[in-house]
Amino acid sequence: MKVGVDPSLCEAHGECVAILPEVFDLDDDEVLQIREGELASAEEAPAQRAVVACPKGALRLSR
Ligand code: SF4
Numbered sequence: 001m002k003v004g005v006d007p008s009l010c011e012a013h014g015e016c017v018a019i020l021p022e023v024f025d026l027d028d029d030e031v032l033q034i035r036e037g038e039l040a041s042a043e044e045a046p047a048q049r050a051v052v053a054c055p056k057g058a059l060r061l062s063r
Pocket residue numbers: 005009010011012013014015016017032053054055056057058059
């Protein structure tokens with residue numbers, strides 16, 4: 001499973017970073033960076049929580 005962001009929707013609220021900082025990070029310009037590649041199995045549940053928590057609906061999971 002992978003997670004991606006629509007940068008046109010993300011407003012850098014940071015809820016996703018708070019939930020899963022191993023995958024999500026806000027850079028110095030407040031642009032969301034997502035770690036490349038497949039999520040570890042233990043990261044899938046928190047990634048799903050981050051998708052639900054994002055107030056802009058900017059995150060998507062894919063297989
Ligand atoms: S929670 Fe949503 S709006 Fe906030 S930084 Fe993450 S993707 Fe962007």
